[in-house]
Amino acid sequence: MFTKSIAVSFVALSMAIVPATRVTADAGDFVAGAIIGGIVGHAATKQNQRRKATQRTYTKKTYKPRLPSTQEGREIQASLNYFGFNAGTVDGQLGRRSRNAVSSYQAYLGYPATGQLTPFEQNLLITSYNRAQAGGYAVTQQIATTPDGTRGLLKTYRAELAGQQPAVPLAPNTTIVVAPQPVTPTVGTTTTTTVVAAAPEAAAPAAPTEAAAPALPNFLGGGATASLASHCNTVSLLTNTNGGFTTAAAMTDPDVALNEQFCLARTYAIATSEDMIAKVQGFTPAQVASQCEQFGPAMQPYVASLALKSQPEVVQDVAGFILTTGMSPAQLQGTAKICMGVGYRTDNMDVALGSALMLFAMGDQVYGEMMGHHLAQGFGTSKRIDSARVWYAEGLKAVDSGAPAVFAPGQPERVELLRQASLRLGTSNSGLVAPAQPTVQPAALPTFGLASD
Known part of the structure; x- marks a missing residue:
């Protein structure tokens, strides 16, 4: 009996030991799996970190922007600059x-x-x-x-x-006068002259026949207004022939240097205008140009006073006119920048110069450079070297005070060139003086809404 009890106890003890051993093994397997999993996960994390670091290093080394200088690149840049699309220095990059x-x-x-x-x-x-x-x-x-x-x-x-x-x-704003044919006058007839005005971008219809007014002699610059566009084309050809723009160190003729910078500023004004026109809502470029023509009659009296009044007097007059427009400064500035480029593109100096005057009077005094150019070369106003120096000085003073350059902003050496050339200004190669324009009634100024970027 005792032996049987011992056997039963032994069996029971063995049964108790076996499950316990299995549980211990299962727990050991879990613990081992957890440790191995942690090691593998840690290794995987490290591997991912190394891979990401390698990818970042690889990206930096492989995809770093490269600007190789090539002959093809130089040809593209030279061509773009020639046609007035500023590509900067011709370095092939x-x-x-x-x-x-x-x-x-x-x-x-x-x-x-x-x-x-x-x-x-x-x-x-x-x-x-x-x-x-x-x-x-x-x-x-x-x-x-x-x-x-x-x-x-x-x-x-x-x-x-x-x-x-x-x-x-036909060149914009050109007046073609058809001389009368000699005829034998008869009683009750009048010899007439037909005048046909060519509007921009389209030939105008023949004007109605009118009685010819008695012709008066004119020895002070009568005839068609000198074309700034044609002048700048000639300047561009000479610049390319001479191997590039005049620098301050190599300048021998201030008039040549100022003519180059005048035409460069004109190109920038046109490019800025075209960029802004692309954002104008509700108007086609042709409609914008037509609207900008209204700047000419409105600003013509102030443009005419450039050669007659001092710089402060002109600015005061323009500022007084601005107050009567009822337009916000932002509207006027945007419209003036658009119309200045349109004026230069269509060779309408009242529009271009009037817009620059308005911008100056509203505080953008860097545009004083444009009035200096016009007065120095006689486009859109009479030539006045003394007044030109004053306007040049105002524009340069604004840049010296921290105002951002609006023409060729990537060429800081241009400021010193303008300074030296304007101080040495005394002669002009063109010899062109624009004739006085007839006074007309001011028209309402256009306004454009620009689409936000």
């Missing part, structure tokens, strides 16, 4: 400025402004540049017949490539 210039070139020709040239766009650009460089005086004459100046060659050459005969538009 097609960076952000070059891409912006490409976008402006594409937008001008009606292509998607991607900043990347298609093979056709690149071929048209470089071929047109080479053709213009080799064309000589014939190209100069061709440029003078297009409202867009040098840029107009691009559309002309593109039309020729397409097998089309490009129309030759």
